[in-house]
Amino acid sequence: MGVTSHADRRTALRSSPARGGRGKTWRAVLGLGAWFASACTEAAPAREHRASVTQLAVQQEPLQPLPEAPAQDEARVALGAKLFADPRLSVDGSVSCATCHLLAKGGQDGRRVSLGAHGASGNVNAPSVLNSGFNFVQFWDGRAATLEEQAGSPLTNPIEMGSSWSRTLGLLEADRQYSAAFGRIFSDGINEANVRAAIASFERTLNTPNARFDRWLRGDTQAITQTERSGFERFKAVGCVACHQGSNVGGNMFQRFGVMGEYFQDRGQIVEADYGRFNVTHLESDRFVFRVPSLRNVELTAPYFHDGSAQTLEQAVATMAKYQLGQTLDAAATAEIVAFLKTLTGRQPKVEAEAKLAAEPGR
Ligand code: HEC
Numbered sequence: 161m162g163v164t165s166h167a168d169r170r171t172a173l174r175s176s177p178a179r180g181g182r183g184k185t186w187r188a189v190l191g192l193g194a195w196f197a198s199a200c201t202e203a204a205p206a207r208e209h210r211a212s213v214t215q216l217a218v219q220q221e222p223l224q225p226l227p228e229a230p231a232q233d234e235a236r237v238a239l240g241a242k243l244f245a246d247p248r249l250s251v252d253g254s255v256s257c258a259t260c261h262l263l264a265k266g267g268q269d270g271r272r273v274s275l276g277a278h279g280a281s282g283n284v285n286a287p288s289v290l291n292s293g294f295n296f297v298q299f300w301d302g303r304a305a306t307l308e309e310q311a312g313s314p315l316t317n318p319i320e321m322g323s324s325w326s327r328t329l330g331l332l333e334a335d336r337q338y339s340a341a342f343g344r345i346f347s348d349g350i351n352e353a354n355v356r357a358a359i360a361s362f363e364r365t366l367n368t369p370n371a372r373f374d375r376w377l378r379g380d381t382q383a384i385t386q387t388e389r390s391g392f393e394r395f396k397a398v399g400c401v402a403c404h405q406g407s408n409v410g411g412n413m414f415q416r417f418g419v420m421g422e423y424f425q426d427r428g429q430i431v432e433a434d435y436g437r438f439n440v441t442h443l444e445s446d447r448f449v450f451r452v453p454s455l456r457n458v459e460l461t462a463p464y465f466h467d468g469s470a471q472t473l474e475q476a477v478a479t480m481a482k483y484q485l486g487q488t489l490d491a492a493a494t495a496e497i498v499a500f501l502k503t504l505t506g507r508q509p510k511v512e513a514e515a516k517l518a519a520e521p522g523r
């Protein structure tokens with residue numbers, strides 16, 4: 161384990177978005193926070209001036225509203241939805257993608273680690289599939305670049321669906337309705353790439369726009385309460401926003417878990433999954449480094465962290481403050497930040513549509 165001093169880490173954090181993030185630097189973000197605060201506490205200027213200052217400030221916020229899902233081919237989406245919910249794709253017919261990514265539960269399963277085919281236990285907490293198309297890479301360690309690349313791995317992962325491509329393609333070919341649907345949509349019918357493409361198209365529709373926070377960002381001053389607003393100010397002022405930023409409030413850079421303290425040493429029992437990005441690059445500097453997760457819909461997705469170790473948002477926020485920022489937040493400050501995080505819950509995808517498709521294999 162490295163013996164980097166806290167001061168060095170702080171410097172590393174400042175320049176870290178260059179590691180693949182599109183984000184602003186730590187210093188710029190904090191500078192903006194201070195500027196924003198002073199813009200808002202100026203002695204009452206003329207009304208129009210005040211309105212334009214607020215508008216400008218909102219435009220320059222480090223968080224942006226979540227865009228609507230990009231348009232997708234409807235037939236592909238329907239096919240992808242059916243594949244997503246079909247347990248026959250697992251080796252023992254017991255789990256589908258939807259078993260671990262329940263759309264009614266924020267796109268995850270609420271377990272510390274998932275249970276796969278034959279009851280196999282996973283090694284990390286299932287992240288949400290909601291808004292995953294907006295993340296710059298997939299998985300906690302970023303090992304898949306796109307949703308297409310990601311979509312095949314659970315099918316053949318022994319601790320997830322435990323199947324193989326030959327079994328999967330054989331099953332789809334033998335199913336009259338699947339083979340007709342693939343034939344209609346893809347000129348080359350059933351193959352691995354088309355299975356991936358259909359699932360990824362469906363996943364791209366699983367976005368949750370129009371959260372109360374987004375309505376506030378767009379100028380609806382009543383959309384969030386004063387406490388929630390104070391929570392957002394704290395989120396910026398203490399530095400959370402240096403890592404959780406952009407329209408997905410995360411998902412655009414890699415960072416070490418334990419910038420200002422040794423999270424893993426304190427937790428104990430370090431396992432391979434804790435090495436994070438190191439498992440992909442084998443670079444020592446990537447040990448304990450993870451993709452910063454999106455905080456969209458985070459109130460629905462407990463437990464938290466790749467190890468599922470935090471049961472509540474309060475615990476997760478306290479751990480972040482301590483290990484990522486070297487700060488201890490009092491109960492009131494934590495509660496405000498948690499209140500803000502709950503404004504990030506957006507419009508949930510229509511689960512009835514998915515259930516109907518699963519029940520009606522003709523589509
Ligand atoms: C047994 C539970 C389980 C099943 C079944 C499962 N997943 Fe997952 N999924 C997980 C876990 C756990 C992870 C995180 C793995 C990691 O990061 O190493 C994950 C990660 C993902 C991600 C990445 C999300 C992100 O933000 O990084 C996507 C997308 C996803 N799964 C989609 C699917 C699809 C599509 C299927 C079906 C083909 C599927 N999953 C089946 C448990 C499951």
Ligand code: HEC
Pocket residue numbers: 173395398399400401402403404414415416417419450451452453454455458461463464465466467473476477480481484485497
């Ligand atoms: C230095 C970058 C960094 C800073 C600063 C930071 N985070 Fe995080 N955050 C991360 C990373 C990386 C993870 C994933 C850790 C893991 O599970 O491996 C994470 C995970 C989380 C999670 C859990 C999400 C989930 O789905 O499991 C929450 C909640 C969270 N952060 C909130 C905050 C809050 C609130 C602050 C400010 C007090 C903050 N973070 C500051 C990088 C950061």
